[in-house]
Amino acid sequence: MAGEGAFERDRTYLTSRVTADGRDGWPVEPGRYRLVIARACPWANRAAIVRRLMGLEGVLSLGVAGPLHDERSWSFHLDPGGRDPVLGIERLREAFERREPGYPNGVTVPTIVDVPSGQAVTNDFERITLDLGSQWRAHQREGAPDLYPERWRDEIDEVADSVYRDVNDGVYQCGFARGQDAYDEAYARLWGRLDRLEERLRGRRYLVGDRITEADVRLFPTLVRFDAVYHGHFKCNRQKLTELPALWGYARDLFQTPGFGDTIDFAQIKAHYYVVHHAINPTGIVPRGPDPRGWLSPHGREALGGRPFGEGTPPRPPPVSEAVPPLV
Known part of the structure; x- marks a missing residue:
């Protein structure tokens, strides 16, 4: 049982789906939809990765909200004029209001928006990545990997569920805890799971099977933010990621x-957490470190075998308009 003051995530989403058969009224159509993400957000990072791996850049456009937001929702403050150039809106909330006037729930990324109507279709982050890998198959690039192979689905689901509960959401349970007991419980769950993942990955290259799967897509966004944000800002500080050999x-x-590192912008990640979370960091000071260049150091994991994309191939480099800053 969670201690007093435990953080509870709002999981109320727009659950409409964009599908090949249009069962919810939103059929897959090239050019019709816009995937809105924020480089700062780990939940949106998943969708950005899968879109890249599937090669959907030419059929599903990408809107990028800036790292700063307030209670009115994510905004497009990095775009010219402070508006998304395709949707013409200043804040993502406008797309939710067009779908449901007075929309009462959280406005989150990733969100798929119907461009002709300007309406938000779905912000169900778990379903979005699965559907990009399955419902959009007719428009995927040649060589797109299968991230959710039928023979491993039960194991992928089991691993991904534990990763979500104890790691993806676990760091937030630590960072937003409002009581010592709640924090201590979340901290214990987080590090218990990271220890088990460290053990699991000592002898295998990927979490499930011999290739990248949905489980890896779900763990990576938390790990890549760990030392830069969660270790200090969210008090997840037993060890740094760089001190865990297998996970690092x-x-x-x-x-x-x-498809992975080329979606990461450390400056935006740090700006979001350290500036937006006033209750945790009231000064708004953004730390200079850690040095991100270690992410490019040799890892030696090829010796464990496996094929990153299975029978598929790597994606091409991202479009110039979507490139993230190089590590410096």
């Missing part, structure tokens, strides 16, 4: 795999 090697292996 695994994370670097993924970072150096096309």
